[in-house]
Amino acid sequence: MENWNSRFPGAAWPDYQGGGLLNLMQTLSLELGGPDLGHAPLDSEVLAGIGRHRHVCLLLVDGLGEAQLRRLGPNSRLAALRRRSLSSVFPPTTAAAVTTVLTGQPPSVHGLIGWHQLHGEEIIAPLPLYVRHPADSASAAQQLADSLFCAPPLFEHFARPAFLMLPADIAHSPCTRHHAGSCLRLPYRDSADAFAQLSARLSSPAPAFHYLYLRQLDAQMHATGPDSPQAQQALAELDDELGRLLEEARQCDAAVVAIADHGFTAAPAAQWVDVDADQELYGLLARPLSGETRMAYCHVKPGCVERFLALAEARLGHACWPARSAELLAAGVYGPGPAHPDLARRCGDVVLIAKPGWNLRDTLPGERVFLEAGMHAGVHPDEMAVPLMAWRP
Template identity: 70%
Template sequence: MNRILSLFRGASMADLSSLCPDAAWADYQGGGLLNLMQTLSRELGGPDLGHAPLASAALAGIGRHRHVCLILIDGLGAAQLASLGPDSRLRAHQRETISSVFPPTTAAAVTTVLTGSAPAEHGLIGWHQLHGEEIIAPLPLYARYPASRGGGEQRRADTLYRARPLFDRLGRPAFLYLPDFIAESPCSRFHAGRAPRVAYGGLADGFAQLARGVNGAGPAFHYLYLPQLDTLMHEQGPDAAAARALLAEIDAHFAALLPQADACDAAMVAIADHGFVAAAPECWADVDADAELYGLLALPLSGETRLAYCHVKPACAERFLLLARERLGHACWAVRSRDLLAAGAFGPGPQRPDLARRCGDVTLIAKPGWNLRDTLPGEKPLRLAGVHAGVHPDEQAIPLIVRRP
């Protein structure tokens, strides 16, 4: 955990630390998700992605196995695994705690897994983000602002996705097992590249499809994406009894697969994209409730409820920053977005040309327990029981689970 809490070096990190005390930032130097993908790619005969390898030896030699399976359990942070599944088989095979990326959210982290590139490179940095003249959701590809009636998803995908898919560049065939409701989406089609996508209908079917995969001719790489726990924890919270029960179900499927994995020489790796924190209903800051502050914005908020990108009207950035610190200081840290970029918060590698524009002028980083929102005409105020994408350690820390034959 200490690696996760102190990851940047030099003056830039000191500046951010003074603004956001005890914040957990992503580790890109050897202890994070990006480094895991660098090591996994090299182990499986894929490209050198140009990033530091994983400092841990947890994946050393894993490419010698006939099959390698990567199971991504969306939202299963290290804290959630410890609290919801302390006696689980998944926990028993946890080798390390590593960091996610910044921000620790599905759009940024899963895209890092699928491309082997940092958020700075692939450019997907929140559930909502500025793209062209729209604020869109980069995964389902709808427009939040200006509001659209649907359509345009493929048009947005064609101009949004730029990072090259990784799995079809590995030195062995790759298969992606995806929920049937996203398997044919523009996002899935692009990021799978030439690798086959296998749609599944539920948890049991997902693991059954994976079992059939490892029983086939090898060597091969298999990627199983499980979004179910994330969905439930958003709705009911990370400490809900239903979350505990769902993790137990996932764990039972994982355990049941192990004998076949042994027989087929399949190494099992399980990770998450991010963790979670609870969202108290009384700790939502409505940024649009302050007419003076909100009136300085040229666009609605983008990003996440735990991390909001603010695009400010010309010549108003410093005024907005001052007012945000005065009036929202109980709920968030207000930082210049350029400082996040200069500090390398979004990771190494060549930055997307439009990354700075997507980050806006000011970023509001929610303090522990708090969330930020605005509500546009036609929207209902957002209410979630569990959230992520901020700088709390429980959002950033994820487990690295490795089980070899």
């Protein structure tokens, strides 16, 4: 993406050639006797031979970007275990990145490209599976799941049993059921319960793979900001739990790998733009915005793309870079193919990529005005770069 530097100054784009989450999953699958996913392996030896350990644990700490680890926990165990930086996927957000971890496929293939996205004629939220638009939709969650999730789960194909530890409210959701496949799903109440369950499972003499998804830090950074004292405390508590886990892992021949799905940037309240407040601009859209507040997909009425681009540049150019969706697709930012059949349609005609500090929103009838202190899904380096941490007994 070097040739885009002048157009998107300071932007960070995903690495699918050896330095990203996708490559990590390719290497992990091969190390654990899983399938060759057809992607480039990780361009380092961090995971080499990890399958020789009785237990392998993959901790996904939602939201723990490189910047957050550096600023909030420079003297933490996690920082001491950091082996290198990885790039997330595009967009760097949970729906896209966690699905890449669970399937070993990039967003271009699995097709989940934002918190909200077009599916058929509806705009839906893929993870909680609700319909944002239209308001009178009769689609049920399982009906949406059956038509939405298409990439096969990865962990069930490892050459050892795999267990997924997830928050109780999502452990049995349609999204989780699909992406866990035949693996056992283990709900937990809070992080203490999660680490206790994982530690207990390590006492088994049978080789196994354990996936633990932790969202507490992400929730705190959304609520209070990525550099808040509360976020620092949340990271310290997680780090203490990790220390206790490593004591158990040392006795049980368990390797521990920790990653994140994305990083964060601050979202000042004064830098939220209500796109729907501009009636002329918003009136050129065929449907509401989808995607994310840091990266919005715009489905424009026929014949209006040039006008929309010109207005967006003139009126929103201080807050975002308007780009033709086709340009992003051609540049491969969603990953290598074969592309999901609905990928281009879901991306719309124009993508509004938020500049540092800015967020874009529209508010439909019945919705609260969305405002959070920390956000992600754009192309700031703090959103794209995530740490890879590894420990072996």
